[in-house]
Amino acid sequence: MAEETQTAVNSEIESPPNERPDGAKERVIFTPPVDIYDSPEGLVLLADLPGVSTGSMELQIQDNKLTLLGRCQSVIPPEARLLHKEYDEGDFLRSFILSEDVDHERITARLNNGVLEVVLPRAPRAAPRKIEVKSE
Amino acid sequence: MAIFRWGDSWETFRDLERQVDRLLNGLTFPIPLIRVERQYPPINLYELPEEYLLTSELPGIEPAELDLTVANGILTLRGKRAAPTNAIDDQFRRHERIWGAWERSIAVPERIREDEVRADFQNGILKVHLPKAPETRPRQIQVIAGNVEGEM
Structure with missing residues (x-):
């Protein structure tokens, strides 16, 4: 338990889905690089998702698993001929296990210039309560 | 550059071999195939x-x-x-x-x-x-x- 509190977010990479429900051709799926740190507002997660817009971004919390899925929309005209390639266009998928002290109700996220920022506020801890011991 | 090796009696295949070699030698690659160190961005x-x-x-x-x-x-x-x-104290749990x-x-x-x-x-x-x-x-x-x- 202490260990889990220490590392409030544990990364867990999911295997990419093999078939797309829309029948589209299989696309490359990347694990985006992330930064995770503590801020006064809570834990902050930053993920690089170049080419993903707010409309194509899905962020889901189920139980204590946070999953981010960003679909990249191609900006290349179909008639373009590739001369030189250093990166592939593709979708981004990554999942994290949240610790129990993250307040799920107050999680906020925004996407700006291809970077997703998720703020995970800590749930207020219950104040220590003295338990009176009575003798009979 | 010979890429196929056949027995001596396979004259027709030797012709094919020569043709393939000629094709390969005639190809020019517009982009150098040697990859340089990955650059940013x-x-x-x-x-x-x-x-x-x-x-x-x-x-x-x-x-x-x-x-x-x-x-x-x-x-x-x-x-x-x-x-x-x-970031508090510039400490990162993950820094990728x-x-x-x-x-x-x-x-x-x-x-x-x-x-x-x-x-x-x-x-x-x-x-x-x-x-x-x-x-x-x-x-x-x-x-x-x-x-x-x-x-x-």
């Missing part, structure tokens, strides 16, 4: 009928912090990605993203209209449109017969 380059299109992945850059210059066939991209400022200043120069493939280069930046993807100059079309050069013993 990654760049893709496309050709369209009227322009070259350069795209680059630059998540987290503010468009105002992006500096593009083009001169003498060299396109230079410069930028800076700021580190998060609200790159921050800091970077610069990269690219030789533009052919003559382009440098004064008409334009760029847009959306969702962390930079697109630079490099319109082709009309003089990149083949130009006939007239050969004038000169005096062989004329001045050099």
